Amino acid sequence: MPTLFTFVSRLLGGDVHHAEDIVQETLLRCWLKYGTADRDMLRPWLFTVARNLVMDAHRRNRNRPTEIEIDQKSLADLAETGSDDVVLTSMTVKVAVRSLSPTHREVIYRTYFLQKTDEEVALDLDIPKGTVKSRRFYGLRALRLVLEEHNLGPSMSLASEGVGAKV
Known part of the structure; x- marks a missing residue:
């Protein structure tokens, strides 16, 4: 009609x-x-x-509620307005990630924060997939050691603090 x-x-x-x-x-x-x-x-x-x-x-x-897109700066501002423990944990995790070597930090960032697969990270960085796995393994191990020094080790779940569940 x-x-x-x-x-x-x-x-x-x-x-x-x-x-x-x-x-x-x-x-x-x-x-x-x-x-x-x-x-x-x-x-x-x-x-x-x-x-x-x-x-x-x-x-x-x-x-329906208005949908807005949040950029990384706004997200960081929101994270800092939480409770003192969450802010302190967030800052500690940031320091721990910064303590990693640039190669380990880059692989961990791309894998857990950008949620890329090993193949995608290998293509992005132009390195073999096995190197990506190795850097992620040793980077996470170093990250765990730093976090354990600040009493944020295996006993505390980072997933509950807003950090990727795989860390």
Whole structure:
């Protein structure tokens, strides 16, 4: 029905894809519910259903919380507004990661913070996959030693402090 599609498209400000969805839903509801009722009332009924679907979609989108994208600086600011223990742990982990050699730190960063696979890290750094595994192993071992010195070793779960679960 081109007339129904034009009507819905205007209600949606020209959003053709959303209008197609609304018209499809309207026709589906007509097929399922209207049945063999009075054919003279079919057109007004279709337009009313389509209008109601548009209003429902608008209300649903209006009540949904606004999605925002958080950059790394904002994330760091949010981390520092937590409780003292969390902030202290976060700072200790940062110091521990900085104490690693640049090669170990780079592999751990790409693997746990960027969540890349061994193959992706190897391609990024132009090194063999086995070297990636070795650097990750020795980097994590050094990281554990530093964290144990600050009483954040195996007894404390870093995952609960916001650090990757694999560390």
